[in-house]
Amino acid sequence: MLEIDHLEVSYGSIRALHGISLKVPEKSIVTLIGGNGAGKSTTLRSISGLIKVRAGNVRYDGQDITNKPAHEIVARGLCHVPEGRMVFANLTVMENLHMGAYLRKDRAGIASDIEYAFTIFPRLKERISQLAGTLSGGEQQMLAIARALMSKPRCLMLDEPSLGIAPILVRSIFDQIVAINKERGLTILLVEQNANLALSISHYGYVLETGSVLIEDTAEALRKDPQVRAAYLGG
Ligand SMILES: Nc1ncnc2c1ncn2[C@@H]1O[C@H](COP(=O)(O)OP(=O)(O)OP(=O)(O)O)[C@@H](O)[C@H]1O
Numbered sequence: 511m512l513e514i515d516h517l518e519v520s521y522g523s524i525r526a527l528h529g530i531s532l533k534v535p536e537k538s539i540v541t542l543i544g545g546n547g548a549g550k551s552t553t554l555r556s557i558s559g560l561i562k563v564r565a566g567n568v569r570y571d572g573q574d575i576t577n578k579p580a581h582e583i584v585a586r587g588l589c590h591v592p593e594g595r596m597v598f599a600n601l602t603v604m605e606n607l608h609m610g611a612y613l614r615k616d617r618a619g620i621a622s623d624i625e626y627a628f629t630i631f632p633r634l635k636e637r638i639s640q641l642a643g644t645l646s647g648g649e650q651q652m653l654a655i656a657r658a659l660m661s662k663p664r665c666l667m668l669d670e671p672s673l674g675i676a677p678i679l680v681r682s683i684f685d686q687i688v689a690i691n692k693e694r695g696l697t698i699l700l701v702e703q704n705a706n707l708a709l710s711i712s713h714y715g716y717v718l719e720t721g722s723v724l725i726e727d728t729a730e731a732l733r734k735d736p737q738v739r740a741a742y743l744g745g
């Protein structure tokens with residue numbers, strides 16, 4: 511469903527990605543792990559059109575989307591939830607959800623998707639009129655994911671959904687990522703520092719280091735790999 515081939519990206523004179531290739535099959539969960547500055551967020555940004563790709567290409571759903579404008583990529587059903595959960599702080603939970611559906615006109619579909627969002631994240635329903643900026647970090651992450659779902663994506667890219675969130679909420683968010691994948695058939699590309707947790711819900715994984723793919727394998731094999739265990743899974 512999503513395939514990137516020899517992607518190269520630079521910030522000014524600094525090369526961030528040195529020819530990364532990866533594949534995300536339809537309806538799978540694929541995770542990118544790697545240390546700080548490895549290029550995980552840059553990979554997601556270049557797929558979603560937020561930064562310009564110097565070389566290589568991105569194919570989505572059989573079409574070349576390399577360097578297409580970000581809004582066009584969202585409209586094709588590829589949605590990116592960036593690091594740091596950018597919700598609209600001065601809008602309510604409900605208003606944020608409607609913002610996620612701004613490209614849609616099917617009112618009945620929007621209403622039923624809001625209901626679905628409240629089914630997976632009941633905390634949001636309890637806080638429907640609360641300003642997003644006053645939600646806890648974990649609740650803001652739930653809202654960011656729920657808002658992304660409102661664009662009716664077929665592929666969702668999540669950047670560090672566990673960052674700075676209480677462990678109990680992290681578990682529940684990850685359970686819901688699995689539910690979205692199973693119930694809605696969404697393809698998911700996940701970036702996570704919490705490699706153990708990410709691999710536990712993923713089918714396949716890539717380990718990035720300084721802008722290159724170091725190792726790739728099934729999530730199960732990566733969890734057993736001594737090198738991966740020592741460097742990323744705490745031994
Ligand atoms: N806006 C920017 N301007 C210049 N360099 C950048 C910029 N964003 C990222 N970089 C550099 O690109 C490299 C890859 O960064 P990236 O944010 O993709 O890493 P990451 O794997 O997501 O790391 P982290 O786990 O810390 O989020 C790093 O060396 C970083 O310093």
Ligand SMILES: [Mg+2]
Nearest residue numbers: 550551552593
């Ligand atoms: Mg990052």
